[in-house]
Amino acid sequence: MKIDRHIHRQIRLQHLLFTALFLILVGLLAWLSQRYYTEWDWTAAGRHTLSEASRKVLRTLEGPVTITAYAREDNQLRERIRELVLPYQRSKADLKLVFVNPDLHPEKVRELGITMDGELVIDYRQRTEKIHDLSETALTNALVRLAGSGRQKVVFVTGHGERSPEGEANFDLGRFGDNLRQRGVTVTTWNPVKEPKLPQDASLLVIASPRVTYLPGEVKLLKQYLEKGGNLWWMAEPGDLQGLEPLAEALGVRWLPGVVVDPTGSALGISDPTFALVVEYPPHPITRNFQNLTLFPRARALKRANEENYIAVPFLRSLPRAWTERGPLKGEIRFDPDQGEQEGPLTLGLALTRERGQDQEQRVVAMGDGDFLTNTYLGNGGNLDLGLNIVQWLSHNDRLIDIPAKTAPDTQLQLSSLALALIGLGFLVLLPLTLLSAGLLIWWRRRRI
Numbered sequence: 001m002k003i004d005r006h007i008h009r010q011i012r013l014q015h016l017l018f019t020a021l022f023l024i025l026v027g028l029l030a031w032l033s034q035r036y037y038t039e040w041d042w043t044a045a046g047r048h049t050l051s052e053a054s055r056k057v058l059r060t061l062e063g064p065v066t067i068t069a070y071a072r073e074d075n076q077l078r079e080r081i082r083e084l085v086l087p088y089q090r091s092k093a094d095l096k097l098v099f100v101n102p103d104l105h106p107e108k109v110r111e112l113g114i115t116m117d118g119e120l121v122i123d124y125r126q127r128t129e130k131i132h133d134l135s136e137t138a139l140t141n142a143l144v145r146l147a148g149s150g151r152q153k154v155v156f157v158t159g160h161g162e163r164s165p166e167g168e169a170n171f172d173l174g175r176f177g178d179n180l181r182q183r184g185v186t187v188t189t190w191n192p193v194k195e196p197k198l199p200q201d202a203s204l205l206v207i208a209s210p211r212v213t214y215l216p217g218e219v220k221l222l223k224q225y226l227e228k229g230g231n232l233w234w235m236a237e238p239g240d241l242q243g244l245e246p247l248a249e250a251l252g253v254r255w256l257p258g259v260v261v262d263p264t265g266s267a268l269g270i271s272d273p274t275f276a277l278v279v280e281y282p283p284h285p286i287t288r289n290f291q292n293l294t295l296f297p298r299a300r301a302l303k304r305a306n307e308e309n310y311i312a313v314p315f316l317r318s319l320p321r322a323w324t325e326r327g328p329l330k331g332e333i334r335f336d337p338d339q340g341e342q343e344g345p346l347t348l349g350l351a352l353t354r355e356r357g358q359d360q361e362q363r364v365v366a367m368g369d370g371d372f373l374t375n376t377y378l379g380n381g382g383n384l385d386l387g388l389n390i391v392q393w394l395s396h397n398d399r400l401i402d403i404p405a406k407t408a409p410d411t412q413l414q415l416s417s418l419a420l421a422l423i424g425l426g427f428l429v430l431l432p433l434t435l436l437s438a439g440l441l442i443w444w445r446r447r448r449i
Contacts, residue, residue, distance in 0.1 A: 050087045054140045060147045064094040066123045070102045070114045077118050084134055113379060122146060127184040130385075133289060145183070145392060152185045152395045155202045157222075159191040160242060161211030163235075163370055170376040173208060176387055185391065192218045203395040204231035204363075207244070209370035214243040222247055229356040231363045231394045235370035238300040251352060252312065253366045254305040258324035259298055260346055260368070261333055273333055274298045274325075276318050276348065276369075284315040284351055286365075286393045292382025300368030301346035309354055310364065316349030351393070363394050 050058075069081045078099060085097045102109045102117065112121060112130070122129045122142050129142040156165050156173075165177030165187050177187045188199055198205070198221070205225060214222075223246065226232060234247070238259045241248060248254065262276045276296040281287035294316075301324050304312040322344035323335045335341055352364040372383045415423070 050091055051136065051140075054088070054136060054143075055091050057140055057143050057147060058088065058092045058095075061092065061124065061143060063125060064096065065092065065143070065146075066096045066098060068098045068100055068121045068123070069118065070100050070109065070112075070121065071118045072101055072103060074117070080134060081118065081120070084136070084139065088139070113384065125184070126182075128182055138289065145397060152203045152391070152397060153199070153201050154180060154185055154187050154204055154206060154391060154395070155190045155199055156187070156206045156208060157192065157210075158189045159193055159212075160214060163208040163374060165189070165206075165208075168375065171374055173370075173373050173375070173378075175375045175378050176373045176384070179384060179388065180391065183388070185395075192221050196221065198225060198230075202230070204233055204391070207232070207234045207236075208373075209235050209237045210242045210244070212242060213240075216243075219243060219246055223250055226250060226362075226364075229360065229362045231396075233365045233367075233390060233394055235367045235373075236300060236302075237370060238298060238368075248366075249305075250309065251364060251366060252304060252306040252308060252310055253350060253352070254303055255368060256301040256303065256324050256342060256346075258300075258326040258341060259329065260296070260301055260318060260322055260348070261325040261329075262318060262322040262344075264319055264321060272297070274329060276322055276346075278316055278318060278348065280317070282314050282317060284313055286315045286351060286389045287386075290382065290386070290389065292385060294382050294386050295372060295377060295380040296348055296369040297371040297377060298369070299348050299371075301342070301348060302350060302366060302368050303347055304350065310352035310362075311354065312350045312352045314347040314349065315351050316367070317345040317347055320344045322346055361396075363396070365390055365394060 067085055069078070071077050071081060081099075082097070085095070089095050089097065100108070102114055114121075114130075116132055118132075118134060120131050120134070120139070120142075122131070122139075124143075124146040127146055129146055131138045131142050154165075156162065158164065164172045165174065165180070166172075166189070167174050180187050190199055190205075193215070205222075207222075222232075222244075226247070234244075234251075236244075236255055238257075241255065259274050260276045261273045263273060264277050265271075265273065265275045274297060276299045278294045278296065281290055296316075299318075301318070320343070324342045324346065325333055325335075326339050326341055327333070327336065335343055337343075348369060349365065349367045352366065354362050356362045371377055372380070373387045378384050378387075
């Protein structure tokens with residue numbers, strides 16, 4: 001067929017039109033890739049994909065989330081954090097990751113209580129959570145706590161010399177109260193003499209180390225609160241229970257006489273033997289994945305008296321070398337079983353539960369120390385984190401999600417020496433010789449043509 005000028009012009013127009021349409025298609029694909037994306041995780045066990053539980057939590061978070069990583073200029077650590085947060089950012093577009101070098105911002109690090117390189121601080125609606133463990137489980141559970149905050153109301157009993165959540169004295173719990181408020185928890189006080197009725201919508205009631213005896217009518221109000229299924233956190237110091245013996249009897253808890261003495265502190269530079277150290281924790285939701293050291297000054301041990309009403313589970317225990325000292329805390333202090341002293345491990349905290357109707361569980365925590373949360377000792381070890389965990393558990397805000405570790409099966413190939421030798425011989429000798437022979441054969445045949 002003869003191609004004249006008219007046909008040639010049509011062919012050129014077709015080429016131009018094809019090129020224009022092709023460029024438009026590429027542009028549309030680029031635009032769509034910015035608005036929509038599809039990804040496939042071909043790794044075994046889906047190691048780079050968020051679990052459905054994590055995605056469900058992200059869907060409940062309305063508004064931006066900021067994750068600040070306090071990590072030094074360590075590419076390996078920062079890359080590990082990026083890999084952890086990236087799947088969350090894919091599921092939630094307004095989740096932002098910011099890196100801060102803690103060496104350049106020491107004041108901010110002290111203010112936030114950052115204790116380790118790579119610690120994450122999650123901010124959501126003026127509430128914060130910190131995590132040390134760089135895992136999906138830890139990050140998702142922190143988001144769960146942030147999503148559930150704002151409906152908790154913690155009421156501290158006052159009027160008997162208790163530690164105040166608003167006080168600034170060393171004895172008080174002002175800093176702990178501030179931390180609760182930063183996490184969206186409503187903190188109020190209640191004086192049973194001034195207000196015979198407990199504030200409404202209380203998530204839990206806190207009795208923080210009273211120093212003045214309760215009146216019988218006040219004890220009656222507390223018992224009524226328990227009978228109605230209220231959650232309680234009771235911290236008692238060595239000595240008198242200040243008229244709360246009927247409450248202890250109702251809970252089935254008995255505080256042991258004496259002060260817990262722990263010689264372990266001397267090895268850490270603590271001269272006062274009445275500082276009890278806890279480094280290992282019995283299994284319980286309060287201490288799940290909790291690995292920080294906690295410090296309890298002048299603590300008192302306790303034990304289960306009975307389990308008629310409540311199921312009691314220890315969640316804090318001293319080291320075996322500790323004991324309950326009933327003598328003077330002067331000079332050389334020794335364990336004396338003849339004086340009724342008991343050696344460790346001693347229970348410092350009990351978690352009590354009982355069923356209150358269908359899908360309703362009443363929760364109580366009884367502890368033999370309240371100093372660990374005071375303004376003086378709150379920053380020691382994991383004291384703050386432990387206190388926050390107790391509040392979360394008592395407020396039924398413990399929807400902690402156990403996400404199984406995503407490990408790829410058969411990531412290592414175990415071969416015998418013979419198999420390795422055959423593979424090496426095949427790839428290093430036989431395959432190159434075969435390719436060389438084929439090339440020579442083709443060259444020889446072409447020369448004959």
